[in-house]
Amino acid sequence: MDPLLEVKNLQTYFFTYEGVVKAVDDVSYEVMPGETLGLVGESGCGKSVSALSLMRLIPDPPGKTVAGEVLFDGEDILQIDMDDMRRIRGAKMAMVFQEPMTSLNPVLTLDRQLTETIQLHMGKSRDEARKDAVDLLARVGIPDPERRIRQYPHQFSGGMRQRVMIAMALSCNPQLIIADEPTTALDVTIQAQILELMKSLTQDLGVALIIITHNLGVVARYADRVNVMYAGKIIERGSAYEIYTNPRHPYTVGLLDSVPRLDQRLTDEEGQAAKLVPIEGQPPDLVNLPQGCSFRARCRFAVDKCATEAPPLMPVEVNNSEEPHVSACWRSEILGVQALSYAMGTG
Amino acid sequence: MTTAEMPQTAATTPAEHDVLLDVRGLKMHFPVTSGILFQRAVAYIKAIDGVDFTVRRGETLGLVGESGCGKTTTGRCILRLYRPTDGQIWFNGVEIAEAKTGQMRAMRRQMQIIFQDPYSSLNPRMTAGNIIGEPLAVHGLVNNKREYRERVAELLNNVGLNPYMADRFPHEFSGGQRQRIGVARALSVDPDFIVCDEPVSALDVSIQAQIINLLEDLQERYNLTYLFIAHDLSVVRHISDRVAVMYLGKIVEVADRNAIYENPQHPYTRALLSAVPIPDPVLDAQRERIILTGEVPSPLNPPSGCVFHPRCPISTEDCSRVEPEARNVLPDHIAACINVPGYGPY
Numbered sequence: 238m239d240p241l242l243e244v245k246n247l248q249t250y251f252f253t254y255e256g257v258v259k260a261v262d263d264v265s266y267e268v269m270p271g272e273t274l275g276l277v278g279e280s281g282c283g284k285s286v287s288a289l290s291l292m293r294l295i296p297d298p299p300g301k302t303v304a305g306e307v308l309f310d311g312e313d314i315l316q317i318d319m320d321d322m323r324r325i326r327g328a329k330m331a332m333v334f335q336e337p338m339t340s341l342n343p344v345l346t347l348d349r350q351l352t353e354t355i356q357l358h359m360g361k362s363r364d365e366a367r368k369d370a371v372d373l374l375a376r377v378g379i380p381d382p383e384r385r386i387r388q389y390p391h392q393f394s395g396g397m398r399q400r401v402m403i404a405m406a407l408s409c410n411p412q413l414i415i416a417d418e419p420t421t422a423l424d425v426t427i428q429a430q431i432l433e434l435m436k437s438l439t440q441d442l443g444v445a446l447i448i449i450t451h452n453l454g455v456v457a458r459y460a461d462r463v464n465v466m467y468a469g470k471i472i473e474r475g476s477a478y479e480i481y482t483n484p485r486h487p488y489t490v491g492l493l494d495s496v497p498r499l500d501q502r503l504t505d506e507e508g509q510a511a512k513l514v515p516i517e518g519q520p521p522d523l524v525n526l527p528q529g530c531s532f533r534a535r536c537r538f539a540v541d542k543c544a545t546e547a548p549p550l551m552p553v554e555v556n557n558s559e560e561p562h563v564s565a566c567w568r569s570e571i572l573g574v575q576a577l578s579y580a581m582g583t584g
Numbered sequence: 585m586t587t588a589e590m591p592q593t594a595a596t597t598p599a600e601h602d603v604l605l606d607v608r609g610l611k612m613h614f615p616v617t618s619g620i621l622f623q624r625a626v627a628y629i630k631a632i633d634g635v636d637f638t639v640r641r642g643e644t645l646g647l648v649g650e651s652g653c654g655k656t657t658t659g660r661c662i663l664r665l666y667r668p669t670d671g672q673i674w675f676n677g678v679e680i681a682e683a684k685t686g687q688m689r690a691m692r693r694q695m696q697i698i699f700q701d702p703y704s705s706l707n708p709r710m711t712a713g714n715i716i717g718e719p720l721a722v723h724g725l726v727n728n729k730r731e732y733r734e735r736v737a738e739l740l741n742n743v744g745l746n747p748y749m750a751d752r753f754p755h756e757f758s759g760g761q762r763q764r765i766g767v768a769r770a771l772s773v774d775p776d777f778i779v780c781d782e783p784v785s786a787l788d789v790s791i792q793a794q795i796i797n798l799l800e801d802l803q804e805r806y807n808l809t810y811l812f813i814a815h816d817l818s819v820v821r822h823i824s825d826r827v828a829v830m831y832l833g834k835i836v837e838v839a840d841r842n843a844i845y846e847n848p849q850h851p852y853t854r855a856l857l858s859a860v861p862i863p864d865p866v867l868d869a870q871r872e873r874i875i876l877t878g879e880v881p882s883p884l885n886p887p888s889g890c891v892f893h894p895r896c897p898i899s900t901e902d903c904s905r906v907e908p909e910a911r912n913v914l915p916d917h918i919a920a921c922i923n924v925p926g927y928g929p930y
Binding site: 279280394396397424425426427428429430433451452453454455456457458459477478481482491492493495496497498499500501503510512513514515516517519520 | 650651758760788789790791792793794796797800815817818819821822823841842845855856857858859860861862863864865866867868873875876877879880
C-alpha cells in the first residue's frame with residue numbers, strides 16, 4: 238500500500254532576533270491510509286510546528302519551511318501555489334486544534350462556520366450544506382442539532398466545542414485529520430469521550446489520523462504507530478506495542494519512567510515508597526543546539542561518540558512487531574540489554 | 585467558640601490518627617448578581633456544597649476531580665482566601681472559618697499554598713530572592729539583612745536552585761525552576777501544612793517528576809502535611825496517602841490510596857479511573873472502560889438527589905430523590921452512593 242502522506246527531510250526554522258530556531262530539523266515520516274499515527278514529545282519539541290508545516294500554516298515571517306517535501310497522494314504540497322493549497326486544506330486534510338475555546342469564531346453561529354467549508358469545497362447550496370452540517374453534528378454526538386446549530390460557540394461547553402471542531406474537520410470527507418493536542422484542555426471523562434469518538438469515526442470512514450500529544454497514555458490507547466520527537470527531530474519510531482514494551486532511545490525510556498502510572502508499583506522490594514525517575518536537566522535551547530546528539534547532556538548512557546556525531550535513525554536489532562522500529566541512538570542495544578535484565582528480574 | 589462545639593474527632597476518626605485539619609459541612613456559594621446600581625444576588629453558584637474531610641498530621645490527602653468540581657475552591661477556603669458561606673474549618677484545634685483577618689494572617693504562618701501556574705503566580709517585577717524573602721519580612725522571622733539573605737540562600741538550596749539565582753527575575757527561569765521558587769516561598773515561613781493546588785499540571789512530563797520528587801523529599805525532611813489538589817489521577821496516586829474524590833461541589837468518596845485505586849466503590853470514581861489511559865497498549869486494552877455520557881452539570885442548578893445521577897451508569901429511580909449520605913461502605917472507606925452495598929453509618 239502506498240502511503241497517503243510522505244514527509245521527507247522537513248525543516249522548519251524560525252528566524253528570530255536571538256538567532257535561528259530549528260523547530261523542525263530534518264523530520265521524515267509517512268502516514269498510511271486509515272492508520273492512526275501518534276506524535277509524542279514535550280512542549281517545544283516541534284510536534285505542533287511539524288503539523289502546521291504540513292498544512293502550510295506557519296506564520297512567515299518569522300517562520301519558514303526551508304527544505305523538505307510533503308507528498309500528499311503523490312503531490313508535493315509545499316510546492317503548489319496557495320490557491321491550490323486552499324483547495325486541499327479542509328477538503329483533503331483537516332485539522333483539529335488544541336483550544337476549542339479559541340479556534341471557533343465567537344461572533345458567528347455554528348451554522349455559518351460549518352456550512353462555509355461545505356459550500357466552498359463541496360459546491361453545495363446553502364440549504365444542502367445546512368442539512369449536511371446538522372447530520373454531522375448529530376454524528377459527533379451533539380443532542381438536538383437543529384436547534385444547537387443556530388447557537389454561538391460560547392453557548393457550548395469545552396467538550397461540545399471540540400465535538401464541533403471534529404464535525405468541521407470531517408465535513409468535507411478528508412483523507413487525513415491532524416489533531417493537535419485535541420484533548421489537552423479537556424477533563425479526563427470528556428477526553429475519553431472525544432478520543433473514543435475520533436477513533437470510531439476515523440475507523441468507520443477510513444480516515445487517517447495524526448494525534449499530536451504529550452500524553453503517553455493517550456498514544457498507547459489510540460495510536461497504531463508512534464513517532465517520538467525531541468528538540469526538533471524524530472528520535473524513535475515504531476509500532477505502539479514496540480515503543481512501550483521495548484523502547485530503545487534513552488529519552489523514550491526516560492519519558493516512560495518519569496510519568497506516574499495507574500498500574501505502577503508503589504513500593505519497592507524493601508517496602509519503601511517507589512520514587513519517580515525524572516529526566517534530569519532541561520531540554521536544549523533550539524537556537525544553540527549542541528553538536529552531536531541533542532539529548533546527550535541529559536543522557537545516562539552517553540559516550541564520546543555522542544558528543545561529535547548526531548545519530549541517525551537506525552533499526553533496532555530486536556523487533557517484536559512487523560512494523561520497522563528505528564531509534565536515533567548509538568547505544569540502543571545497551572537499552573535492550575537493560576530491558577531484558579529488568580524483565581528477568583536481574584536488573 | 586465554646587467547648588461544646590469543639591470537634592469530636594474521636595467520634596469520626598480512630599483515635600490514633602492525629603488530625604491536623606478537620607473540615608465540616610463546608611459550603612461556598614458564590615452569588616450571581618444582577619442590576620446596574622444595586623447589585624442583588626439572583627442565583628448562587630454552589631461551588632462547594634457541604635464537604636467533610638480530615639487531613640492527618642504528616643500525610644498527603646489527594647483531592648481529585650474534574651474542572652469546576654470545587655477542588656481549588658476548597659483549598660482556597662481552607663486558607664481563607666475566600667470566606668466560606670457555611671461550615672467549620674478546624675486547623676490544629678482552632679476554628680478558622682470565622683477568624684478575623686488579623687488572626688488569619690498569623691495562622692498563615694502555619695499554612696501555605698503552592699499555585700498551579702508558575703508563570704502568573706510570581707510577580708514579574710520582583711527578584712526570586714524577594715519573592716521568597718517577602719514572607720520572612722511580613723512575619724518578622726528575621727532580624728537583619730544578613731539573616732534574611734542567609735535564609736533566602738538556604739531556601740533556594742533546599743529546593744534545588746543555586747543561591748546566586750536570588751537576583752534573577754522570574755522570566756529568567758524555566759517553568760520547572762519557577763515552580764521551585766513557588767515551593768521555596770511556601771516553605772519560607774516554616775509551615776506545617778501546604779495546599780498544593782495543581783503544582784505540576786502546567787509543567788512538562790519530564791519536569792513533573794522532578795517537582796513531585798522535590799515535594800516528597802521536603803515532606804519527609806520537614807514533616808509537612810499536604811492537601812494535594814490535582815486532576816491527574818496518576819500523579820495523585822503516586823503522591824497521596826489518602827484520596828478524596830470530588831464531583832460538583834461534593835465529596836463522593838474518601839479512602840486510603842490503595843483502596844481507592846484498587847477497589848473504587850463510587851460509580852463516579854470507577855468511571856474516572858477507567859478514563860485514564862495507561863502508557864502500555866497491552867495492559868490498557870485489558871482494562872474495563874466506562875465512558876460516561878454527558879457532561880458535568882452546572883453548579884448553578886445542580887441535579888436533585890445525587891448530583892451524579894444523570895450520568896451514572898447504575899442510577900435507580902431513588903437517586904433523583906434521595907441525597908446520598910457519606911457513609912463507611914467498607915472499614916475506613918467512605919462513599920456517598922445509595923447503590924453501593926453498605927458497611928455502617930459514617
